[in-house]
Amino acid sequence: MVKKQTVSFKLNGADVGVVVEPRELLIHTLRERLQHTGPHIGCETSHCGACTVDLNGMSVKSCTVLTVQCQDAEVLTIEGFEQGGALHALQEGFTQEHGLQCGFCTPGMITRAYRLLKENPSPSEEEIRYWMAGNLCRCTGYQNIVKAVQYAANKLSLARTGT
Amino acid sequence: MIPREFEYHAPKNIPDALGLLQQFGDEAKLLAGGHSLLPMMKLRFAQPGHLIDLGGIRELKGIREEGGMLRIGAMTTENEIIWSKLLQDKCPLLVEGARLIADPQVRYKGTIGGDLSHGDPGNDHPALMLVLGATFVLKASSGERVVPSDGFFVGSFATLLQPGEIMTEIRIPVPAANTGYCYSKLKRKIGDFATAAAAVTLRMKGENVHEVAIALTNVGASVLKARAAEDSLRGKTMNDAAIAEAARLAMSICDPTEDQRGDAEYKVAMAGEMTQRALRTARSRAKH
Secondary structure: OOOOEEEEEEEOOEEEEEEEOOOOEHHHHHHHHOOOOOOOOOOOOOOOOOOEEEEOOEEEEHHHOEHHHHOOOEEEOHHHOOEOOEOOHHHHHHHHOOOOOOOOOHHHHHHHHHHHHHHOOOOOHHHHHHHOOOOOOOOOOOHHHHHHHHHHHHHHHHHHHOO | OOOOOOEEEOOOOHHHHHHHHHHHHHHEEEEOOOOOHHHHHHOOOOOOOEEEEHHHOHHHOOEEEEOOEEEEEOOOEHHHHHOOHHHHHHOHHHHHHHHOOOOHHHHHHOEHHHHHHHOOOOOOHHHHHHHHOOEEEEEEOOEEEEEEOOOOEEEOOEEOOOOOOEEEEEEEEOOOOOOEEEEEEEOOOOOOOOOEEEEEEEEEEOOEEEEEEEEEEOOOOOOEEOHHHHHHHOOOEOOHHHHHHHHHHHHHOOOOOOEOOEOHHHHHHHHHHHHHHHHHHHHHHOOO
């Protein structure tokens, strides 16, 4: 039996600590030990993006990251988006623009779009499609997902300029 | 899908990493971005007893220019390459290539050194390195050596990298400002490996080809340098006939394996098409 390791990191702003085998994947730690079931297990082969979380300012597929790689990391999941009872602009965008049907891909979509808008606050449609290409949706045909991201980009931009 | 049990090591510097590599020998694997190795471990195609994570070694990261060379730390990610102002200005081919690798999430983690050391014929950096004339710094406990990219890739998942060595840096001579370039990649979908791809660098002298380099991805056991195609173009005017002949010569060295991306004949034809497209685009970008 391989020795377990203690790993401490910040999850949605809160300090957490877990004791895991080195082979444990971040998605399993989040879902099974920390009860953060927003990130979903879709393909398990780093293709679908349903398990996307934000890790130290990067969008990553948490099915392809070891929990032991997350010592001192800052992790953001969909559970961390709502603040004080108010939905994040992206969550609002996905509801207003009907950016989901079954909703399975949505936490990953929103978490990925969050980092995209941090890096590029006013992306063109082409840029949204290019930079969201690591997330698959089997329902919507992507049209409304693009609109939802545009909705959030506009809302966040208005909030920044204070108009 | 969960990997077999292993012990995890996170050295903070290169000597410690080399020490661990020596200590655990065949049992150890180096972990770079993890987006080839971890999937293989989840499928249990790879079952290392010890995983040595290079992620915490700062000196393996970063992009700088020094003495006419672009020096890229092996643990520099694809995303860092894409957003590098220095590379956008001095080596846009590398940025163009990196943008075509996998998908955004994978590019936050995937590294140039991991891509090169893995030796997968489907990986994109080998072809880019060959046409850029890159060299690789390989470090061992006994010292370091610098090897040319041309000759480094010896077969499927086989490179000159020895078990006790770590690739630490990629060195690329700064391409002349008038260099034309292109990486033309056919893939079925985002995230897939190339069905076939061609990398080209090109320098013109008037209407004639002064210097040209062509390399092909995923149509052989390793990356292929299309030497006969290059020779056929040197000193010539690059017209349709010359481009078609270069593509024919490039196709003649392809030996792809049939898989879900297509049969061998189709892949060879696509390698020719990618060669033609890359040559035309490189021509349009080359300045006299």
